[in-house]
Amino acid sequence: MKKILLFVFLLNGFIMLAQDRLFTYTYQSTVLNKGNKEIEVWNTYRTGRDDFYNRLDHRTEFEIGLGSKLQTAFYLNLTSKTSSNDVGSVKFYETENEISFSNEWKLKLLDPVANPIGMALYGEYSIGSKEYALEAKIILDKKINKFVVAANAIYELELKPVLEADDSGWEKENKADFNFACAYSFSQKFSLTLENSFKNVIEEGEIKHSALYSGLGLSHMMDNFWLNFTIMPQIKSFKGEYNHSLNLVEFEKVQFRLIFSYVF
Numbered sequence: 001m002k003k004i005l006l007f008v009f010l011l012n013g014f015i016m017l018a019q020d021r022l023f024t025y026t027y028q029s030t031v032l033n034k035g036n037k038e039i040e041v042w043n044t045y046r047t048g049r050d051d052f053y054n055r056l057d058h059r060t061e062f063e064i065g066l067g068s069k070l071q072t073a074f075y076l077n078l079t080s081k082t083s084s085n086d087v088g089s090v091k092f093y094e095t096e097n098e099i100s101f102s103n104e105w106k107l108k109l110l111d112p113v114a115n116p117i118g119m120a121l122y123g124e125y126s127i128g129s130k131e132y133a134l135e136a137k138i139i140l141d142k143k144i145n146k147f148v149v150a151a152n153a154i155y156e157l158e159l160k161p162v163l164e165a166d167d168s169g170w171e172k173e174n175k176a177d178f179n180f181a182c183a184y185s186f187s188q189k190f191s192l193t194l195e196n197s198f199k200n201v202i203e204e205g206e207i208k209h210s211a212l213y214s215g216l217g218l219s220h221m222m223d224n225f226w227l228n229f230t231i232m233p234q235i236k237s238f239k240g241e242y243n244h245s246l247n248l249v250e251f252e253k254v255q256f257r258l259i260f261s262y263v264f
Contacts, residue, residue: 022219024230024257025195026150026181028141029118031108032065032263039063040073040261048253050242052084052093055252059102069108077102077126100128112141112148131160148191152179174202183219193217195230200239201250209250210239227260 021028032038042059056079063073077100085094104124112118122137134157141150156175181195194216201209217230233254237247246253 021226021228021259021261022148022183022191023150023181023193023195024217024228024259025197025232026179027106027120027122027137027139027152028148028150029108029110029112029120029139031069031071031106031120032063034065034067036065036263037063038261038263040259042257042259044255044257046252046255049083049248049251053082053252055079055081071106073104073106075102075104075126077128098128098130100126100131102126106139112143117142131158133158146185148183148185150179150181152177154179176200176202189221191219191221193219193228193230195232197232199251207239209237209247211235211237211247211251213255224263225261227258229256229258231256 021030038061040059040061040063042057042061044057046055046057047053058078060076061073062075063071065071077098079098079100080095081097082093082095085092102124104122106120106122108118108120110117110119118139118141120139122135122139124133124135126133126135136155138153139150140152141148154175154177156177158173158175160171160173162169162171177200178198179196181193183191183193185191195214197213199209199211199213200207212235213232214235215230215232217228219228220226231254234246234248234251237245237251240247240250242249
């Protein structure tokens with residue numbers, strides 16, 4: 001009887017820990033238990049293009065566990081971009097701000113511990129002041145002792161309204177990304193992470209821009225709180241090489257992302 005109670009206690013502790021997120025760019029298959037709620041705050045800073053470019057993305061996310069291995073989340077997104085521009089021989093800085101709303105749905109199909117591999121399906125739509133977006137992910141992950149590995153196949157469609165000579169239309173941009181990440185847990189509180197993101201922009205059925213990002217991060221977990229930080233420099237461009245083998249027109253030289261969360 002004592003062994004059974006100990007097993008249940010450890011299992012419950014693992015389930016609670018499994019809700020924690022180790023990575024900042026790569027998703028895992030775990031979902032919140034029914035009735036659990038979580039607040040996540042995202043901050044992503046991007047910088048380094050051919051001309052001056054700084055961008056800050058902020059997301060405030062509210063997650064809810066719905067049961068049956070399903071969760072949903074609502075986001076308020078704020079973006080501010082400052083870049084250099086020129087008209088004729090006059091150069092100036094231009095700042096654009098955007099606000100948008102997103103809603104995600106995540107369905108867990110397989111567990112990363114109980115099954116040979118964890119698997120989840122993810123869908124998200126966004127409605128913004130300047131664009132609309134649809135995003136889909138296939139999430140795979142596996143936990144082996146102190147190691148966690150995860151991979152995401154991601155497709156995103158962005159729609160932006162454009163004004164033409166005699167009418168208005170939509171500018172479409174397709175993105176196909178692949179993320180792979182691994183983590184090693186030094187303790188129940190600290191993990192070292194490595195994330196890789198292979199980004200592709202597709203126009204008229206052809207890959208126009210393609211680049212690989214790779215960087216190290218740190219994950220810190222407490223009872224109901226976790227914090228993740230990652231530095232992701234661009235390593236290599238495979239399409240649209242503009243500056244020393246890096247694509248600094250479509251992509252940035254480096255990205256920094258900080259996410260922290262409270263579960264209640």
